[in-house]
Amino acid sequence: DSGVTQTPKHLITATGQRVTLRCSPRSGDLSVYWYQQSLDQGLQFLIQYYNGEERAKGNILERFSAQQFPDLHSELNLSSLELGDSALYFCASSAGQLYNEQFFGPGTRLTVL
Amino acid sequence: GENVEQHPSTLSVQEGDSAVIKCTYSDSASNYFPWYKQELGKRPQLIIDIRSNVGEKKDQRIAVTLNKTAKHFSLHITETQPEDSAVYFCAAFYNTNAGKSTFGDGTTLTVKP
Numbered sequence: 001d002s003g004v005t006q007t008p009k010h011l012i013t014a015t016g017q018r019v020t021l022r023c024s025p026r027s028g029d030l031s032v033y034w035y036q037q038s039l040d041q042g043l044q045f046l047i048q049y050y051n052g053e054e055r056a057k058g059n060i061l062e063r064f065s066a067q068q069f070p071d072l073h074s075e076l077n078l079s080s081l082e083l084g085d086s087a088l089y090f091c092a093s094s095a096g097q098l099y100n101e102q103f104f105g106p107g108t109r110l111t112v113l
Numbered sequence: 114g115e116n117v118e119q120h121p122s123t124l125s126v127q128e129g130d131s132a133v134i135k136c137t138y139s140d141s142a143s144n145y146f147p148w149y150k151q152e153l154g155k156r157p158q159l160i161i162d163i164r165s166n167v168g169e170k171k172d173q174r175i176a177v178t179l180n181k182t183a184k185h186f187s188l189h190i191t192e193t194q195p196e197d198s199a200v201y202f203c204a205a206f207y208n209t210n211a212g213k214s215t216f217g218d219g220t221t222l223t224v225k226p
Contacts (some may be wrong), residue, residue: 043202106166
């Protein structure tokens with residue numbers, strides 16, 4: 001157990017819908033990262049937050065947004081869902097902004113039908 | 114942006130043999146290179162990392178080497194065991210101020226007993 005929690009574990013929804021994925025970092029970690037892992041593929045970096053502020057952005061679609069709250073938990077919002085958005089979404093946390101070990105959560109498996 | 118190529122995509126070795134996985138990156142500003150192990154259905158876990166000011170790092174049976182001039186880094190696993198079987202991902206972090214990263218597509222390592 002990495003100490004990073006993600007909810008829900010599984011999510012099944014329809015095209016065009018909107019969902020929210022939630023992540024709680026390890027106690028004391030200030031950075032939260034979001035990744036997308038499509039079937040049999042590597043991890044795509046989406047976005048990073050550090051202590052409530054956006055710090056880095058990857059190839060995150062405009063339909064996706066995220067935020068980190070004062071208690072440091074983070075939410076990833078996915079809207080106007082398409083079939084291709086079906087994937088495993090991982091959240092990771094680290095103590096600092098960079099050069100710190102990232103601890104991954106168990107992931108949320110999103111299925112868009 | 115950064116491009117990370119990982120080879121081979123699959124690797125099968127006999128127990129006790131060594132395994133080597135290589136990654137090349139394109140952005141010379143990349144400065145942090147972690148390796149992750151992901152077992153089927155589980156979260157990625159950091160197994161070793163290296164920073165750009167270091168050429169080699171070892172941790173028991175695992176080592177990573179970095180050649181900044183050639184822009185490649187390699188994972189070496191010696192005395193492989195069946196429990197080493199997993200997908201291994203390399204990553205390159207660039208941007209000195211934040212955690213933006215690009216991951217390789219992964220190598221599926223199978224260690225035959």
